[in-house]
Amino acid sequence: MNELISEINHNxxxxxxxxxxxxxxxxxxxxxxxxxxxxxxxxxxxxxLFAERPVTWLKAFSVKLSETVPIGAPVQVLFQMRYLKNAxxxxxxxxxxxxxxxxxxxxxxxxxxxxxxxxFGFFTxxxxxxxxxxxxxxxxxxxxxxxxxxxxxxxxxxGGAEKVINIDMSSAALSVGRxxxxxxxxxxxxxxxxxxxxxxxxxxxxxxxxxGLVIVDPPxxxxxxxxxxxxxxxxxxxxxxxxxxxxxxxxxxxDPLVTVDSFKQMLNSEHFEFIERIENPEVMREAxxxxxxxxxxxKKRPTSPAVNECGSIFK
Numbered sequence: 325m326n327e328l329i330s331e332i333n334h335n336x337x338x339x340x341x342x343x344x345x346x347x348x349x350x351x352x353x354x355x356x357x358x359x360x361x362x363x364x365x366x367x368x369x370x371x372x373l374f375a376e377r378p379v380t381w382l383k384a385f386s387v388k389l390s391e392t393v394p395i396g397a398p399v400q401v402l403f404q405m406r407y408l409k410n411a412x413x414x415x416x417x418x419x420x421x422x423x424x425x426x427x428x429x430x431x432x433x434x435x436x437x438x439x440x441x442x443x444f445g446f447f448t449x450x451x452x453x454x455x456x457x458x459x460x461x462x463x464x465x466x467x468x469x470x471x472x473x474x475x476x477x478x479x480x481x482x483g484g485a486e487k488v489i490n491i492d493m494s495s496a497a498l499s500v501g502r503x504x505x506x507x508x509x510x511x512x513x514x515x516x517x518x519x520x521x522x523x524x525x526x527x528x529x530x531x532x533x534x535x536g537l538v539i540v541d542p543p544x545x546x547x548x549x550x551x552x553x554x555x556x557x558x559x560x561x562x563x564x565x566x567x568x569x570x571x572x573x574x575x576x577x578x579d580p581l582v583t584v585d586s587f588k589q590m591l592n593s594e595h596f597e598f599i600e601r602i603e604n605p606e607v608m609r610e611a612x613x614x615x616x617x618x619x620x621x622x623k624k625r626p627t628s629p630a631v632n633e634c635g636s637i638f639k
Contacts, residue, residue, distance in 0.1 A: 328357050329388055335607045336364055336393055343427040345448040345607050350374070350580070352611040363448055365436060366427040369393065370413070370444070372404045379418065386416040402438060413439035426507060430455055432478055433507040435500050445473045445500055450541070451605050453574060453619045457539065458483035460572055464536035467491070467529070467566075469522055469559065470550075474501025474515075476539045481510045489516045489532045491525070493549060523555060526562050533566040541576040552579060556590055564595035564624070571624040574602070576617070583614045596622040 328347065331354065335346035346369075347362035359375035369389055386401040393399050402421055404413045413421045422439035429451060436445045457466075457476050462484035468476045471490035474497075480488050492498055498517040505515055520528060540559055542550050556577075563573060573596060577587055588598060602619040610616040 325385060325388065328354060328360075329392055332362055332369075332389070333393060338606070339364060343429050343448065344451055345605065348449075348608045351609055351616060353609055365438075365444075366425065368400045368402060368423070368425065368438070370402050370404060370438065372406055374406050376405075376407055383416050404438075406442065411442040430458070430479075432482055433504070434473070434475060434478070435503050435507060437500075445497075446475060447472075449578070449604065449608055449617050450475070450576075450619070452602055453539075453541075453576065454479040456602050456619075456621070457537070457574070461485040461537055465489075465533065467533065467535040467538040469538065469540045470542045471501060472497050472541075474498070474504055474517070476541070477501060477515060478504050478508055478510065480537070481505065481514060482508065485514070485537070487514050487516070487532075489518065489529070489535075491518050491520050491522055491529060493519065493521055495519045521549060523550070523558060526566075530566045534568045534571075535566060536568050536571050538563055538567060538571065538573045539576070540573065544577070544579040552577065552582070552590075557593075560591055560593050560596065564593070567624045569624055569626040573622045573624065575620045575622060578617045580615050582618070584618055584620075585614065587618050587620065591620070591622065595625055597625055599623050 332346045343364055343366050345361065346364045347360060349357040349360040352358050359373060361372040363370045363372070382403060389401050390399055402413050402415055404411055415421050420439065424437050426433050427436055427446065434446050438444050454475055458479040460483070461480040464485050466480045466485045466488040468474065468488055468490045471477060471492045474490045477488040477490050490498060490501055498519060502512070502517060505512055516532060518528070542552065542556070544552055575591055584601065599621045602621055604617050608616065
């Protein structure tokens with residue numbers, strides 16, 4: 325346990341009072357703790373368990389965290405039991421907890437709800453992706469597919485985006501997304517929230533374009549609506565019709581069974597060129613480096629001009 329506590333403390337210090345992931349056990353770099361993820365969320369340490377552990381261990385871990393974390397203020401330790409139905413959030417006494425709060429990342433604020441459902445409204449592993457989007461959004465019309473609670477949209481508006489179009493099937497998630505923009509005092513007239521099934525709504529999505537930046541961050545599998553193996557390439561093909569020449573696209577996937585090379589093969593297209601992989605946060609190192617979260621930057625190849633029967637070139 326001491327080695328785990330030490331790593332958590334190191335990563336909290338690295339965040340410099342910001343929020344983010346502070347332990348990534350599923351990366352399999354610390355033996356015996358592959359079933360644990362730990363998030364620091366502005367004064368709350370959320371320990372996510374993917375397998376059952378003894379109550380005595382949970383209590384001892386909670387006490388040691390509270391006594392040693394280098395934050396300078398009391399820290400609340402909560403446990404999310406991801407191995408149980410509905411993934412309840414409990415305190416060290418085993419009592420169910422529901423908590424609404426605001427966290428900060430890279431100078432921006434986001435609304436969270438702990439204990440309401442499996443996902444608490446924010447994915448800390450995408451910190452570097454949001455930082456990249458903020459740095460590359462200026463002047464662009466941005467399309468945010470599978471937007472969830474619109475954290476990429478908040479980053480894009482902060483980075484000077486002209487307009488952001490958020491598409492998701494969940495009206496509840498989009499409602500939180502609207503609150504996230506309001507928390508950051510961002511102009512809502514620059515943001516569109518659309519509850520749509522992406523694969524059935526390309527006409528409506530296209531009308532807001534053409535886009536200079538696109539983020540594609542789907543769930544690995546969403547029963548009845550999206551399958552990575554069947555549907556990701558459909559998205560790639562459609563984007564070729566609604567993006568500007570030289571548009572930037574972030575293709576994302578968090579499926580541990582798909583390697584970087586396999587993902588790149590899946591994305592192979594005459595319309596888009598691979599540029600680079602956006603590195604994951606330091607805390608998310610993996611024993612097998614080509615798995616885990618994949619955020620790949622592609623660029624739209626310029627459209628070739630047409631040639632008429634006389635041999636002249638026209639657009």
